[in-house]
Amino acid sequence: MNRLTATLLVSCPDRQGLVAKIANFIYANGGNIIHADQHTDFAAGLFLTRIEWQLEGFHLARELIAPAFEAIARPLEAQWQLHFSDTIPRLAIWVSRQEHCLFDLILRQQAKEFAAEIPLIISNHPDLESVAKQFGIDYYYIPVGKDNKAAQEEQQLKLLHQYDIDLIVLAKYMQILSPEFISQFPQAINIHHSFLPAFVGANPYQKAYERGVKIIGATAHYVTSELDAGPIIEQDVVRISHRDEVSDLIRKGKDLERVVLARAVRSHLQHRILIYDNKTVVFE
Numbered sequence: 609m610n611r612l613t614a615t616l617l618v619s620c621p622d623r624q625g626l627v628a629k630i631a632n633f634i635y636a637n638g639g640n641i642i643h644a645d646q647h648t649d650f651a652a653g654l655f656l657t658r659i660e661w662q663l664e665g666f667h668l669a670r671e672l673i674a675p676a677f678e679a680i681a682r683p684l685e686a687q688w689q690l691h692f693s694d695t696i697p698r699l700a701i702w703v704s705r706q707e708h709c710l711f712d713l714i715l716r717q718q719a720k721e722f723a724a725e726i727p728l729i730i731s732n733h734p735d736l737e738s739v740a741k742q743f744g745i746d747y748y749y750i751p752v753g754k755d756n757k758a759a760q761e762e763q764q765l766k767l768l769h770q771y772d773i774d775l776i777v778l779a780k781y782m783q784i785l786s787p788e789f790i791s792q793f794p795q796a797i798n799i800h801h802s803f804l805p806a807f808v809g810a811n812p813y814q815k816a817y818e819r820g821v822k823i824i825g826a827t828a829h830y831v832t833s834e835l836d837a838g839p840i841i842e843q844d845v846v847r848i849s850h851r852d853e854v855s856d857l858i859r860k861g862k863d864l865e866r867v868v869l870a871r872a873v874r875s876h877l878q879h880r881i882l883i884y885d886n887k888t889v890v891f892e
Contacts, residue, residue: 612663613642613693614673615879620686622648622655630659633680637667645891649884656882658891663692691879693723697774699873700728700767702781705735709779709799712866713873714743722874728771730764732783746771752783761789768793777873778831780865787833796831797876798838799869801861803827803845808836813857816848823847824857826864828872830883839888841872841881 618630627646634641639661646657668676674690681688699717703710710729717726729740729747740747748767752760768776776796778785785796802812803825816824825845832838844867846860875881880891 611693613660614639614663614666614670615658615660615691615693616677617658617689617691617879617882618681618686619654619656619688619882619884620681620684622650622653623684626655626684627657629680629684630657633677634659634661634666637676639666640664647889647891652885654884656884656889658880658882689879696723696725697877698725698727698772699775699777700730700771700773701726701777701779702730703733703736703779704731704782705733706780706862707736707739708862709865709869710736710739712870713777713779714739714745716870718743721870722877724775724873724877728767728773730767730781732781757786758788761786765789765792775873775876776831777869779869784835785831790831790833794831797841797869797872798829798831798836799865799872800827800829800836801865803843804829804836804840813854813861817852817854817857820850821848824861824864826861826868828868830888832886837886839883839886841875841888841890842868844868 631641641659641661643660646655648655670692677688677690701710701713714726716722717724726745729745731747731749732752734749737747737749750760750763774795776793778796778798780799802816804827807815813824823845825843827840828842829840830838844864846864848857848860875890882889
């Protein structure tokens with residue numbers, strides 16, 4: 609049985625009594641805490657926490673929770689977010705020609721591995737429109753080049769607003785988003801086919817092969833204006849050997865890309881991530 613819950617994500621300067629102060633806000637209003645985790649970055653002097661509680665029996669109406677907590681958060685100089693479990697985010701998946709991450713995300717969503725709607729796929733190639741039709745998802749082919757990038761990004765932004773999108777997932781979308789686009793829609797996760805910060809940019813499997821590495825990896829990160837340098841959410845690696853050709857690296861890497869991207873998207877949708885100093889804390 610799914611019970612409605614609320615989740616608070618909080619970061620603030622570290623001091624004594626923070627756990628008690630936040631937990632007591634929930635206890636004093638009749639809440640039952642079901643998950644709680646925290647982390648202190650002593651070098652940054654920062655306290656970070658995720659706390660989830662049942663809404664059944666909670667004394668405050670939903671619309672009153674945020675203003676009530678703000679009265680506590682303001683003296684703490686806290687940045688915070690409040691989320692409710694019955695709010696279903698809407699994703700736009702962006703792709704180019706490779707379908708493995710696209711299929712994986714759709715199938716996981718249909719299997720209810722994470723709660724989200726996927727109403728929109730955007731691509732700079734027409735190749736994967738058949739996949740969208742197979743699953744009843746609207747597909748927009750928007751070719752992007754140097755001469756039309758600004759106009760095409762404007763069209764992409766209009767679609768994001770039209771479909772009320774909460775998160776972009778770049779599932780092997782082989783184009784760089786402009787800083788102007790990111791400033792208008794910063795909620796985007798990318799999958800990069802290397803263990804960042806190694807092999808930034810194009811052709812990382814070829815670069816890994818030429819370097820003779822013994823492991824390859826995949827990295828899911830939030831998108832920033834600096835290429836492949838946003839806050840890292842999830843990573844994983846697999847061993848390779850001198851017998852592996854570039855094609856073997858690509859085959860093994862695709863398996864990693866699927867899993868790493870899915871983990872990152874799930875963590876985001878479950879409100880388990882806090883960002884600071886271009887890093888993340890991911891509460892498991």
